[in-house]
Amino acid sequence: xxxxxxxxxxxxxxxxxxxxxxxxxxxxxxxxxxxxxxxxxxxxxxxxxxxxxxxxxxxxxxxxxxxxxxxxxxxxxxxxxxxxxxxxxxxxxxxxxxxxxxxxxxxxxxxxxxxxxxxxxxxxxxxxxxxxxxxxxxxxxxxxxxxxxxxxxxxxxxxxxxxxxxxxxxxxxxxxxxxxxxxxxxxxxxxxxxxxxxxxxxxxxxxxxxxxxxxxxxxxxxxxxxxxxxxxxxxxxxxxxxxxxxxxxxxxxxxxxxxxxxxxxxxxxxxxxxxxxxxxxxxxxxxxxxxxxxxxxxxxxxxxxxxxxxxxxxxxxxxxxxxxxxxxxxxxxxxxxxxxxxxxxxxxxx
Amino acid sequence: xxxxxxxxxxxxxxxxxxxxxxxxxxxxxxxxxxxxxxxxxxxxxxxxxxxxxxxxxxxxxxxxxxxxxxxxxxxxxxxxxxxxxxxxxxxxxxxxxxxxxxxxxxxxxxxxxxxxxxxxxxxxxxxxxxxxxxxxxxxxxxxxxxxxxxxxxxxxxxxxxxxxxxxxxxxxxxxxxxxxxxxxxxxxxxxxxxxxxxxxxxxxxxxxxxxxxxxxxxxxxxxxxxxxxxxxxxxxxxxxxxxxxxxxxxxxxxxxxxxxxxxxxxxxxxxxxxxxxxxxxxxxxxxxxxxxxxxxxxxxxxxxxxxxxxxxxxxxxxxxxxxxxxxxxxxxxxxxxxxxxxxxxxxxxx
Numbered sequence: 001x002x003x004x005x006x007x008x009x010x011x012x013x014x015x016x017x018x019x020x021x022x023x024x025x026x027x028x029x030x031x032x033x034x035x036x037x038x039x040x041x042x043x044x045x046x047x048x049x050x051x052x053x054x055x056x057x058x059x060x061x062x063x064x065x066x067x068x069x070x071x072x073x074x075x076x077x078x079x080x081x082x083x084x085x086x087x088x089x090x091x092x093x094x095x096x097x098x099x100x101x102x103x104x105x106x107x108x109x110x111x112x113x114x115x116x117x118x119x120x121x122x123x124x125x126x127x128x129x130x131x132x133x134x135x136x137x138x139x140x141x142x143x144x145x146x147x148x149x150x151x152x153x154x155x156x157x158x159x160x161x162x163x164x165x166x167x168x169x170x171x172x173x174x175x176x177x178x179x180x181x182x183x184x185x186x187x188x189x190x191x192x193x194x195x196x197x198x199x200x201x202x203x204x205x206x207x208x209x210x211x212x213x214x215x216x217x218x219x220x221x222x223x224x225x226x227x228x229x230x231x232x233x234x235x236x237x238x239x240x241x242x243x244x245x246x247x248x249x250x251x252x253x254x255x256x257x258x259x260x261x262x263x264x265x266x267x268x269x270x271x272x273x274x275x276x277x278x279x280x281x282x283x284x285x286x287x288x289x290x291x292x293x294x295x296x297x298x299x300x301x302x303x304x305x306x307x308x309x310x311x312x313x314x315x316x317x318x319x320x321x322x323x324x325x326x327x328x329x330x331x332x333x334x335x336x337x338x339x340x341x342x343x344x345x346x347x348x349x350x
Numbered sequence: 351x352x353x354x355x356x357x358x359x360x361x362x363x364x365x366x367x368x369x370x371x372x373x374x375x376x377x378x379x380x381x382x383x384x385x386x387x388x389x390x391x392x393x394x395x396x397x398x399x400x401x402x403x404x405x406x407x408x409x410x411x412x413x414x415x416x417x418x419x420x421x422x423x424x425x426x427x428x429x430x431x432x433x434x435x436x437x438x439x440x441x442x443x444x445x446x447x448x449x450x451x452x453x454x455x456x457x458x459x460x461x462x463x464x465x466x467x468x469x470x471x472x473x474x475x476x477x478x479x480x481x482x483x484x485x486x487x488x489x490x491x492x493x494x495x496x497x498x499x500x501x502x503x504x505x506x507x508x509x510x511x512x513x514x515x516x517x518x519x520x521x522x523x524x525x526x527x528x529x530x531x532x533x534x535x536x537x538x539x540x541x542x543x544x545x546x547x548x549x550x551x552x553x554x555x556x557x558x559x560x561x562x563x564x565x566x567x568x569x570x571x572x573x574x575x576x577x578x579x580x581x582x583x584x585x586x587x588x589x590x591x592x593x594x595x596x597x598x599x600x601x602x603x604x605x606x607x608x609x610x611x612x613x614x615x616x617x618x619x620x621x622x623x624x625x626x627x628x629x630x631x632x633x634x635x636x637x638x639x640x641x642x643x644x645x646x647x648x649x650x651x652x653x654x655x656x657x658x659x660x661x662x663x664x665x666x667x668x669x670x671x672x673x674x675x676x677x678x679x680x681x682x683x684x685x686x687x688x689x690x691x692x693x694x695x696x697x698x699x700x
Contacts, residue, residue, distance in 0.1 A: 079429035080459030080629040109430030112460040114630060137592070151659045154650030166588050176591070178584040210653040227578025234528040234662040237647070238516050241526070242487070245639055246630050252646050279430040280464060280596050289595055296602050297587070300504030303560045309501045312584040 005335055006327040007350055012050060013038040015338075015350045019053055022345040023060045025067040029092055036091040036126055041328045044319035045123040045179075047188035051334055052122070054341050055258070056089065062262040065089060065119050071096050079108040082247055083115040087265050090121025090142075094270055098130035098138070101274035105136055109279030114247040114271040120145045120258055121270060124165030125179040125316065131274040132169045135283035140165045142270040143244040146257040148187050149224045152233035155208045158252050161186050161224065162239040167313075169277075171287035173294040174317030182236040183224040190219045195333075244269040355685055356677040357700055362400060363388040365688075365700040369403055372695040373410045375417040379442055386441040386476055391678045394669035395473040395529075397538035401684055402472070404691050405609070406439065412612040415439060415469050421446050429458040432597055433465040437615050440471025440492075444620055448480035448488070451624035455486055459629030464597040464621040470495045470608055471620060474515030475529040475666065481624040482519045485633035490515045492620040493594040496607040498537050499574045502583035505558045508602050511536050511574065512589040517663075519627075521637035523644040524667030532586040533574040540569045545683075594619040 007015075017034035021027060041049030059065040069088025073081050081100055085093035097113040104111035121127065124140050131138035144160025151158055161181035168176040185204040193200050194216035205213040205222035213222040226232025244251030249269025256266045277283040298309045330338070330350070342349040357365075367384035371377060391399030409415040419438025423431050431450055435443035447463040454461035471477065474490050481488035494510025501508055511531035518526040535554040543550050544566035555563040555572035563572040576582025594601030599619025606616045627633040648659045680688070680700070692699040 075630060077459030077626070077629045078457065079461070080626075082630050107428065108458055109427030110460060110462040111429070112625060137596075151647040151650050151661075153656035154647070154652055154659050156650035158647060158650060168588065168591055176588065178581075178588055180578070180581045180584065184578060206653075208651075208653070210655070227581050228530070228534060230660075230662075231528075231530045231577050234530065237643075237661065238518065238526065238528055241518055241640070241643065245643065246487075246627065246636065248631060252643060275462060276427070276430075277596065279427045280425060280432050281598060286596065290591070293587075293591065293595065293602060297501040297504070297508060300501050300506035300508060301558075302504055303556075303558070305560070306503035309504050310580075311501075311587065312580075 003335070004332045005330050005350070007330060008327045009038055009042055009324055011350065012041060012328060015342075015348075016050060016053060018347045019057060019341065019345055020067070022347050023057060023067055029068065032095065033089060033091055036095065037122060039126060040122045042320050042323045043123065043125065043316050044323070045125070047186075047192070048123040050330070050338065052120070054337055055262075057341060057345070059119070059258070059262045064261075064263045064265065069093070073100070079104055079111045081111075081113045083113065085115050085118035087117050088119065090119045090268060090270065091126075093118040094121045094127045094140070094272060095130065097270070097272045098127050098274070101272050102131050102134050102136060105131070105274040105276045106134070110273065110275045112271060112273050114243070114269065116247045116249040116267060116269055117265065118249070118268045118270060119266055120268060123179060124163045125167065125177050127270075127272050128165035128167040128179070129175070129177060132167055132175055134274075135169065135277050137169070137275040137277060138167045139273040139275070140270065141239045141243045143240050143249060143251055143255065143268060144181075145255070145266060145268060146187070146259055147255050149183055149226060149233075149236060151237070152226070152230045155223060157223070159233070159236045159240060160255060162236045162243070164235075164239060168290060169287050170290040170294065171284070173291045174311075174313045176290060176311055177313035177316050179316075182232045182239065183226055184232075185224065187224065190216050190224075194219065243271050247271065353685070354682045355680050355700070357680060358677045359388055359392055359674055361700065362391060362678060365692075365698075366400060366403060368697045369407060369691065369695055370417070372697050373407060373417055379418065382445065383439060383441055386445065387472060389476060390472045392670050392673045393473065393475065393666050394673070395475070397542070398473040400680070400688065402470070404687055405612075407691060407695070409469070409608070409612045414611075414613045414615065419443070423450070429454055429461045431461075431463045433463065435465050435468035437467050438469065440469045440618060440620065441476075443468040444471045444477045444490070444622060445480065447620070448477050448622045448624070451622050452481050452484050452486060455481070455624040455626045456484070460623065460625045462621060462623050464593070464619065466597045466599040466617060466619055467615065468599070468618045468620060469616055470618060473529060474513045475517065475527050477620075477622050478515035478517040478529070479525070479527060482517055482525055484624075485519065485627050487519070487625040487627060488517045489623040489625070490620065491589045491593045493590050493599060493601055493605065493618060494531075495605070495616060495618060496537070496609055497605050499533055499576060499583075499586060501587070502576070502580045505573060507573070509583070509586045509590060510605060512586045512593070514585075514589060518640060519637050520640040520644065521634070523641045524661075524663045526640060526661055527663035527666050529666075532582045532589065533576055534582075535574065537574065540566050544569065593621050597621065
């Protein structure tokens with residue numbers, strides 16, 4: 001049995017890139033995929049990093065995703081654009097979208113770039129964080145790649161976990177980065193609980209009779225619950241309309257379950273907003289104020305049993321620093337799957 | 351004792367306008383206040399309509415809010431603007447912000463307009479809904495006017511219910527309008543429960559020991575809980591940074607409790623986004639697709655005990671239609687307060 005192994009970030013990037021290259025993906029695209037997917041693992045979102053590589057490769061091999069997509073602007077104003085992702089990997093489509101949004105926001109102050117005919121793009125924080133280097137705030141929303149939630153009060157799976165990420169730069173403190181599903185638990189957490197033989201807390205899922213479902217091996221009979229009940233349902237619905245319907249991308253019953261079907265075009269929709277801080281105030285002054293907000297929030301008296309106050313982005317910064325320094329742990333089961341994939345593709349094992 | 355009374359929408363508008371005029375507000379501003387505040391009552395958000403009139407008048411009389419504000423653009427790009435609200439009523443500042451956002455979005459595709467030195471603006475849906483008439487999508491976020499929530503894990507009241515509203519136009523179905531606080535319950539609901547002598551459900555508030563607080567008369571010792579735990583905390587924090595800090599408006603400990611202090615400038619911050627549907631697709635086709643989404647969601651099988659699926663905006667449309675037809679019920683206690691106010695101002699009673 002393959003055991004857990006620890007890999008350096010750059011080793012992981014190169015392995016991912018080599019897998020895509022072995023499928024015929026142009027080298028510059030493959031390198032970008034390696035960078036972005038490894039960044040998910042570095043940030044501790046291990047359900048969205050190299051873990052997804054076998055699935056992406058399977059989709060490419062099945063003809064369900066294009067390795068050299070023609071990503072093009074099909075509709076444009078000075079502060080908006082709609083991209084056709086050419087059925088390419090979401091990572092390539094949405095980094096292009098973020099670049100374009102940043103470019104437009106430099107003159108317009110804000111820009112909103114949507115995409116259709118894209119695919120799963122990994123963790124939402126990747127794209128929300130891109131504008132930060134230019135003293136901008138970033139926001140990213142996606143239609144999730146499989147429906148696990150009904151409309152509030154219903155039982156048909158018409159909605160996904162439709163996540164949002166918002167990133168705001170700090171000066172010395174970690175950047176504020178919120179990356180959240182509109183459901184109480186992302187579906188990946190349910191799968192992880194099943195893998196570990198754990199039960200789920202009440203509040204994650206209910207069954208079709210409305211009773212709490214806590215056995216994750218029965219997840220296929222269950223319904224994810226939205227945060228705040230009808231509020232999270234409303235957010236999921238509206239994020240789906242903005243990231244999906246408005247872009248001419250799939251939403252509702254048209255969403256293809258990318259786990260169950262590797263061949264059909266998913267027509268995944270997302271959008272990204274870049275907002276230039278300098279359109280409102282001096283960016284340095286703003287970032288120092290964000291440092292002040294960190295200090296202010298952390299100064300609060302604590303509830304019993306709580307050790308410290310955290311801000312969104314704290315864990316991302318801490319885990320990223322640790323992983324860049326000490327490498328990333330790849331669990332044994334995943335390690336074995338990646339070895340199998342490497343052998344199949346005829347590339348060097350991780 | 352004054353009894354409950356039923357008033358026509360136009361009667362309510364005129365009463366509100368006459369109260370502001372009696373304080374010296376220019377007639378066109380007073381009329382706009384009447385329109386927008388009555389619209390809150392028409393939409394069923396009765397905690398944000400004429401209910402607030404005595405408080406607004408008190409603030410004007412105390413010198414805490416300007417009746418003829420100099421609302422001006424202090425920073426601008428083609429798709430953004432920052433308004434100084436001149437310490438005017440939030441309704442006047444944010445309708446100006448929405449108009450400007452719509453104007454800019456007509457050419458740019460999207461626009462983001464923020465404001466500082468504003469005040470409480472009533473219900474969030476008012477401003478999110480303004481762009482709909484121009485085939486646009488609207489989004490509005492505000493820093494709440496009093497802090498009732500700590501950072502996650504803390505007990506200091508550094509955050510407000512910071513609400514968001516998003517409005518998306520339909521063709522024949524009601525427009526989709528989500529208007530929600532980032533807390534499980536808005537503070538107004540706590541006050542209503544106290545007025546009615548009811549207990550609150552667990553999950554609305556905890557005390558400073560982290561125990562459920564269900565007695566609304568003890569609300570001043572309590573902490574509102576965010577939706578989805580740390581997720582709602584993250585949303586409230588980030589909405590506060592975007593609507594407050596980025597605009598140079600109050601956030602965190604700088605927020606003035608507008609219930610407790612009628613004199614200090616609140617420096618309330620908000621922002622509104624207008625997004626032109628035509629920058630992405632044909633607006634008529636989009637609105638028909640939204641009708642289709644209504645039908646699709648409503649077609650879902652139901653959980654036991656549920657009568658039908660609703661979409662956000664359903665209740666707003668139904669209640670508004672009923673109130674426009676049959677008038678608005680003013681509860682006896684409020685009615686008495688408004689009579690007292692009318693007598694004090696020397697205007698005709700409602």
